[in-house]
Amino acid sequence: MKEGGTDVEAFLGACDSLRGHYESLCEHLVVVLMPVRGVDASAWLKWLGRAVEKAKSVHVRLVVLEDARTLVLEPLAEVQPERVVTIPAKLEMGRALEELSQEAGHLDTPGGKFRELFVRLGNAATKEDVEKVERLGAQAVAVAAGQGLYSLVVTAHFVMGGALLGAGRPREAWEHYRQAEAAAGESEAKGEPQGAQLRLKSRMAQGAARVTAQEYPQAAKLYEETAPLARELKDARMELECWRMASWCCEVAREVERAWAHGQRAWEVGRAMDAGTRETSTLPYVGEALVRLSHERQGARAVRAMESEVESVLGNDWRPETPAAGGQPG
Structure with missing residues (x-):
């Protein structure tokens, strides 16, 4: 220069x-x-x-x-039209990924076969071709399971479950998430560190499928039984989410006292979090639910007391601006 x-x-x-x-x-x-x-x-x-x-x-x-x-x-x-030219790329990323996979070779090996199937599986899911997703997913599961690669089995089941949820078939999605949990258990049994975390994610996905199917009592039970796993993994956000969703499901099912008990457990988990973790958690939705349940249980005076407690932890401007994941009961 x-x-x-x-x-x-x-x-x-x-x-x-x-x-x-x-x-x-x-x-x-x-x-x-x-x-x-x-x-x-x-x-x-x-x-x-x-x-x-x-x-x-x-x-x-x-x-x-x-x-x-x-x-x-x-x-x-x-x-500067004489110096700058705009060219629309019009790329088909799905096809490009398939070509890259094929060029990478080793399609006669288990790893290469799974890679190829998984790329095609993802493309089919993007196009909402559920039948193709299930067919390719089953093949991918067979390849991964045959090699004892259970974390990859979990991944394939998640893609299939997501596609079925998107297609409005939550009970079938739940079955894939259940199979994902079983594969995660195999991974955990082999001593793989990600096994327990995959099992937690699989159970949370099962809960989402149950909620989508409006099977609220079953979803509540699943979330209740999953909270100890989240606590064992020291995942405070997920432990809070388990109790929050268990509470929400009970509230929808008109089990007010059970909803209140689960909401209190979620609140206690949130209170114990450090400030940074709390800011990225769903604790404001827990507070909102407890205020709502306070009114249901004991009226306006209880509401004011609960609001005061929430403000002491989350500040005056604590109310969430958007609905919680999973919705709110009507």
Whole structure:
């Protein structure tokens, strides 16, 4: 970089030098620019504008990807149309991933077979082709289970369960999550550290399927029985969520006292959290439910007392702005 030069000039000079060094191998050098997340967007656009303005070499091209829904860079193309060209990519990512998998080879090995099946499984799920998801998923499960790769069995069952939930078939989704739990148990029995965590996730997914099917008593029981596992794993957020959802399911089923007891347990878990964990938990929804249940049980005076307790932990502006996951009872 020459003395007094700018960072843009230094960057373009390096590009020219690199292209010149490999001139015998390539006619053009294409540099793909990808800004780090969180950078000042306006500063980035100004820098890019200066780079486009100062670029001289016809053999160096700059490529910047942007979201076609926002077109943040379009003003730059309008100001310098002779230097900036916009080209819609129109990529089929699903097909591209399948091609990459095939090019990676080893399709005659268990690992290669599973990779290929899983890529196709994900594409089928994206297209909401449930029948294809179930067929490919069953094949993926067979390959992974045959190698004792139970964490991969869990993953395949989760894709199938998610597709069935999206298709409005929660009972079938629940069966896949149940099988995922069984595979997670096998992983845990082998001493794999992720086994217990996968079992917890599988049980939470079963609960979601039960709720979607409006099987509230069964869902409440499942969440109750899952809370000790979350506590054993020292996952306070999930322990809170187990008791919160157990409470919510009981409330929907008009079991007010049981809902209150579970809500209190969720509240105590939340109170014991450190501030950072509490901020990313669903504790405000627990508070909202307890206020609601206080009115149901004892009237307005109990509501004021409960609100005061919630404020002492979460502050005055504690009420959640959006409905809780799983909804709220009517």
